[in-house]
Each structure stands twice: as structure tokens, then as C-alpha cells.
């Protein structure tokens with residue numbers, strides 16, 4: 001259609017010519033950027049710099065069409081990681097990326113190896129790098145866009161955009177892509193395009209011949225439109241001419257590896273092979289005679305994913321909001337001497353190859369970075385064209401975020417036995433009841449563990465988010481249930497299937513809502529603590545992009561006793577400490593949890609803040625009768641306080657975290673029988689403490705607290721998790737340390753049995769204190 005229009009309107013032909021010229025320049029700049037980093041720039045450490053010239057070449061046409069023709073200012077694009085240089089080149093042509101950044105590609109402070117929201121100085125919509133995750137992220141971003149829109153939170157005049165992923169075909173091997181697809185189907189997502197760079201090559205080799213059929217089936221099953229971009233206009237025309245039918249049959253049946261090999265070898269090989277295989281068709285002989293080697297090669301590699309006309313036409317025709325999958329047939333290394341070779345993924349052109357490429361592109365020496373050198377179209381015309389592309393109208397991101405909304409003061413029960421998980425549920429119910437702007441921005445999500453992580457009460461108050469309203473059938477039928485699952489477009493809980501990857505990708509999308517869509521959200525996600533490991537790469541991905549959310553993990557540790565070893569988390573506190581962009585808290589009491597959540601909601605809204613991880617427990621423990629003064633709240637959020645201060649110069653301190661604080665209290669009473677001066681410190685955030693200690697040394701919060709003890713005092717640390725979480729406390733002022741915790745898989749049991757077996761009970765704490773004291777005295 002666009003082609004017909006183009007033929008009748010010369011102005012549009014020149015539009016295509018401009019796109020084709022820019023495509024050549026994009027490929028040149030991307031290739032040169034990588035070459036410069038590897039062969040021109042000084043290399044001080046001898047490490048391979050790398051970059052992916054072949055991956056870039058296969059994406060150049062689609063990226064050019066998207067950036068200079070298709071993308072509207074409100075659209076968002078995830079670029080396959082290895083096409084980063086193409087992305088940087090396009091930003092440079094648009095005047096949004098500096099030449100210095102390109103010269104420093106993969107160097108300190110320069111353009112990043114993989115597009116990064118936080119590290120690149122130009123505007124990146126989605127970070128990519130770990131294949132599959134950027135793709136999944138776009139699906140959840142469109143869900144979040146719908147959430148924001150249906151809640152009336154979109155800024156005045158803002159238009160909903162399309163979330164677009166340009167993905168490698170090997171990304172389809174990542175399970176998270178399919179987990180996301182199914183979840184997207186359940187939520188009826190819209191305005192989503194996935195464009196598969198179908199070069200039929202991955203890192204190690206050539207992909208299966210029949211993958212495209214499976215792709216069609218997967219996507220059609222979940223209601224997507226699949227558009228296949230297979231043959232370019234020149235090949236289509238040849239199919240209609242002499243020998244065309246045979247040629248089409250041959251190429252349709254050609255295995256991917258043979259096609260790749262012939263592409264690498266070029267025109268003479270195509271000729272030999274076609275002449276031999278199609279000798280019986282005289283039309284083919286005529287077709288071959290009508291082409292020299294170069295034009296035969298160009299014809300045989302005229303796949304639609306490299307045919308600007310076909311690409312633009314396909315994108316123009318996708319007008320509705322149904323999710324679209326474009327299968328764009330491409331060639332890895334197209335236009336470069338690397339084309340088609342199965343080993344080309346990390347292949348680099350050598351200086352001689354670059355020199356001839358440069359000569360073919362008519363680029364004079366010294367003009368390698370020039371934005372338009374060597375193109376046949378006058379620079380002024382190209383400049384005017386670039387200034388007028390829709391993407392150029394995109395406003396720069398808002399750098400100043402609105403001030404934090406404060407969590408209201410809540411009326412919480414002050415005594416009795418309660419678990420931190422139950423306390424969390426009550427806090428969420430009170431937040432819902434409090435109403436107001438803060439509560440209206442809170443959005444929760446959970447991968448099928450809403451009820452068992454105690455979010456049920458909140459959901460009863462705020463309803464489940466859905467595009468269309470749906471009553472709770474159990475309620476209508478008057479069947480008793482504690483859960484009222486009304487579905488509504490203004491619901492504030494997003495219910496997910498079990499896949500934890502999806503939880504973290506949704507939290508990434510929710511946690512970027514203000515920066516992506518101009519609407520602040522306060523996302524809270526719940527899951528079982530051990531299953532953080534299941535979605536860990538997606539959690540890391542969310543944090544890498546500086547997404548802001550509160551992750552509430554419960555139950556945790558061996559304290560969920562009868563549930564057994566398969567559900568017991570051991571290493572998760574170390575994840576909390578080690579994960580950049582995420583701050584771990586493990587409160588013991590509900591008043592601490594309240595203070596931590598208040599601090600945490602503020603933290604996720606601050607420019608220099610981050611995401612929060614609360615590790616909670618299902619064990620009901622007696623709550624202290626005390627007032628949460630400002631001073632105590634400050635200590636709790638700093639990470640530790642003395643529940644019982646040691647006498648000056650005390651010789652023993654028990655330092656406990658989370659569910660085992662009760663055991664520490666009991667142990668302290670017994671330790672008091674042999675040393676009256678012992679203290680009990682409660683740690684609420686080993687993460688905050690550790691960070692502060694590294695920054696401030698002995699003057700840190702921990703240093704000040706421990707300074708109340710004698711220098712030769714012994715510390716016994718205890719938590720329901722890996723002992724390394726707290727064992728470093730011995731290094732702060734050089735105290736003797738006896739770390740207790742869990743180092744092996746758990747098993748079923750009750751708390752007394754398990755705490756005895758894993759040495760978390762009062763007896764173990766007392767024994768550790770005695771042993772430490774006696775060895776300190778020796």
C-alpha cells in the first residue's frame with residue numbers, strides 16, 4: 001500500500017530515500033564505533049573491548065525505520081542488547097548523544113555496551129542486557145500504562161504510547177518471554193509490539209529451521225497478530241518473473257545454515273548452487289543470466305527485514321491496539337563481510353575490511369564521525385528531515401520528581417502476640433482506610449500468594465485491577481469467603497500467576513511509572529522469601545534500572561517450620577545486602593515494621609533512594625509495650641538499637657534479628673545469671689548498618705552502639721538466615737564474635753525442634769556466649 005502511494009507521490013519516494021541513506025549512516029556509525037573502540041582507541045589493559053557488528057547490521061533497517069519514521073513521542077522502545085551501537089548512532093544523528101560518548105563506547109563514562117537507563121547520558125526507555133528481560137518488561141510497561149490511564153493518573157494531555165521491543169530471535173529461548181506472554185493474555189494487554197530480528201542466528205550458531213512456525217503458533221494462541229516480513233520487494237518481483245516460482249520454492253525450502261553459508265560466500269556461490277539445483281527450469285537460467293554476481297547476491301539477500309519499503313509498510317499498516325509480533329527476516333552481518341557466517345556474533349571486521357567499507361561508503365579520512373559524510377543527499381536536507389521526525393518532538397524526561405507523599409500515622413494494636421506478616425496485613429488495611437493521595441498511589445501485586453502473604457484484607461478494600469469490571473461470584477452466590485475479589489478498572493491490586501519473573505518485571509514497570517508515564521505509584525509486591533531466587537535476575541534487572549518498589553517477602557527462614565526445607569530461605573538476607581539498589585530490613589516487631597515502612601515509602605520516592613526489601617515472618621511473637629519515639633524510630637531505620645543496653649563496659653552482647661529475637665530475650669535472662677552487664681541489640685537492617693559502617697567506620701551507627709561494650713566483650717549474633725549476615729559486626733570495633741544462623745537446608749519440624757537442631761534457640765545462644773567469654777578470658 002505504502003509502496004503504491006510512494007509511486008504516485010514522488011515526495012514519499014524521497015522519504016524512503018532519506019530513510020535508506022540514514023540506514024546506511026546508522027550502520028556505518030555503529031560499525032565504526034565498535035571498530036574505533038577495538039582498533040583505534042588506546043587499549044591500556046589488553047582486554048578485548050568487543051561490540052557486535054553483525055548483530056547491529058541485522059537490526060539497522062528496522063531500527064532506522066522505527067526511529068525516523070514509526071516511533072511517536074509517547075512510544076517506548078526496548079532495543080536488543082547487542083544493537084546498542086545502532087541505538088547510540090541513532091541518538092547521535094538526532095542530536096541527543098555526543099560524539100565524545102560514541103568515541104568512548106564501552107569506555108568509562110562513555111556510551112554503554114548495552115543500553116542503560118541509568119548509565120547512558122541519553123534517554124533510554126528500557127535497559128537491556130540479560131536477554132528476554134527487556135522484552136518482557138515492555139509487556140508489563142503497557143499494563144502499567146493502562147493502569148495509570150484507567151486510574152486517571154496520566155498527566156494532562158499525555159497520550160498512551162506503544163511499548164515496542166526489538167528482540168533477537170534467540171531471546172525466544174528465554175522462559176520469561178513466555179511467562180510474560182501468558183500473563184499478558186490474561187490481562188488483555190494492548191499497544192504492544194515485539195519485532196523479532198529473525199536472523200536465524202544466536203551466539204553459537206544457526207537456529208532451528210522451523211522456529212518461525214512455532215513463533216506463529218505461540219503468538220496466535222495468545223491473541224497476537226503475527227506479521228511475517230520475509231521477502232523484500234525485489235525478491236517478490238523476481239518471484240513473479242521467469243523462473244520465479246522455482247526460485248521461491250527453492251528459497252522457502254532452503255535450510256537456514258545453507259542460506260547463511262551462501263550469504264557469506266556471495267554471488268558466485270549463489271549462481272553455482274541455483275544453477276545446479278534448478279537446472280530443469282529454463283526460466284531460472286534466464287534469471288541468472290540477467291544478474292551479475294553482485295546483483296544476484298543483492299537479490300538473494302533481499303529479505304524484508306532489510307527492505308526499508310517493506311518494513312515501513314508493515315509498521316504503517318499496524319494501526320489497531322492489538323499486540324503485534326513482527327517476524328522480520330534479516331541477515332546477521334548484512335552489508336558487512338561478516339554476513340551470514342555462523343561464528344559472526346562477536347566477530348569484528350579487521351582494519352583492511354574497514355578500509356574497504358569506508359571507501360565504499362565514500363567517507364573521507366577524518367570524516368568517520370561526520371553525521372552525513374558520503375551520503376548522496378545534501379546535509380541540509382537530512383538535517384531538516386531529522387528535525388521533523390516525530391521522535392524529535394519528544395520532551396526530555398522530567399528531572400525533578402514531585403516531593404514524597406508521606407505514609408499516614410496509623411492506629412495499630414500495641415500489645416499481644418503478632419507476627420510481622422500479620423502486622424504488614426494490618427498496616428495495609430489501615431493504609432486503605434486512611435484514603436487520601438498516599439493510599440491512592442499504593443498499588444500491590446503478588447504472584448498467586450496474595451492471601452498467604454496477608455494482602456487479602458487490603459484487596460478486600462481496594463479491589464483487583466482489571467480492564468473491565470467483574471463481580472465476585474462467590475459473594476453474589478452468598479458463599480462464605482474471607483476474600484472479596486471484585487475486579488474493577490480502579491482496583492489497586494494486580495493479581496499475577498505464579499511466575500516470579502513476572503512479579504519482578506511488573507515491579508520494574510510499576511517502579512518506573514513516574515519516569516515512564518509521569519504518574520507516581522507506590523508499588524508493593526509480595527512473595528515467599530525463598531522464591532526471590534526464582535526471579536533473581538529480573539529483580540536485579542529492576543534494580544539496575546533504579547525502579548522503586550517495596551518487596552515484602554514472607555514467610556522466611558526455617559521459622560515456617562512444618563512447611564519444610566523446600567520453602568525455607570537461607571541466603572536471602574545476603575541477597576538483600578549484596579543487591580545494589582535494594583535495601584533490606586528484617587524487623588522483629590510490628591512497631592518497627594511500621595517505622596520501617598514509613599521510612600521505606602519515603603525512600604522509594606526520593607531521587608537518591610532505591611527499592612526496599614522487607615523480610616517478614618509468620619511467627620507470632622509477644623509485642624513490646626513501648627512508645628515508638630522519634631529517637632527509637634531513627635535507630636530502627638538506621639538498622640539497630642539496644643533493646644536492653646549493656647551496663648557500661650559490658651562483656652557480652654547478644655545481637656539478634658527478626659523472628660529469633662524472642663530466643664535472644666530468653667537467652668539474655670539466663671546470661672544474666674553469670675554476667676550482669678550483658679546487652680541485647682536488635683538489628684532491623686544489616687544492610688543499612690553495613691553500608692554505614694563502610695562509609696563511617698568506628699563513627700558509624702554500629703560503632704557508636706558497640707562502643708558501649710568493653711573492648712574485650714564477646715558478641716553473639718543470631719538470625720534465621722545465613723550467619724554471614726551479621727558476623728562482620730565483630731570487625732567494627734574488633735570484638736570477639738560468635739555467629740549463629742542457618743548454613744544448611746531446612747526440614748520439617750516445629751520451632752522448638754528446628755531451633756534446637758539449627759542452634760538458634762536460647763540454649764545455643766547461651767552456650768555461644770559462654771564459650772566466647774571463656775576464650776576471651778584465656
Ligand SMILES: Cc1ncc(C[n+]2csc(CCOP(=O)(O)OP(=O)(O)O)c2C)c(N)n1
Pocket residue numbers: 054055058080081082129130131167168169170171197199201202203204332345
Ligand atoms: C540471559 C543471558 N544469557 C546469555 C547472554 C549472552 N548472549 C548474548 S547475545 C546471545 C545470543 C543472542 O542471539 P539473538 O537474540 O538471536 O541476537 P542476534 O542474533 O540478533 O545477535 C547470548 C547467548 C545474555 N546476554 N543474556
Ligand SMILES: [Mg+2]
Pocket residue numbers: 168169170197198199200201202
Ligand atoms: Mg539472532
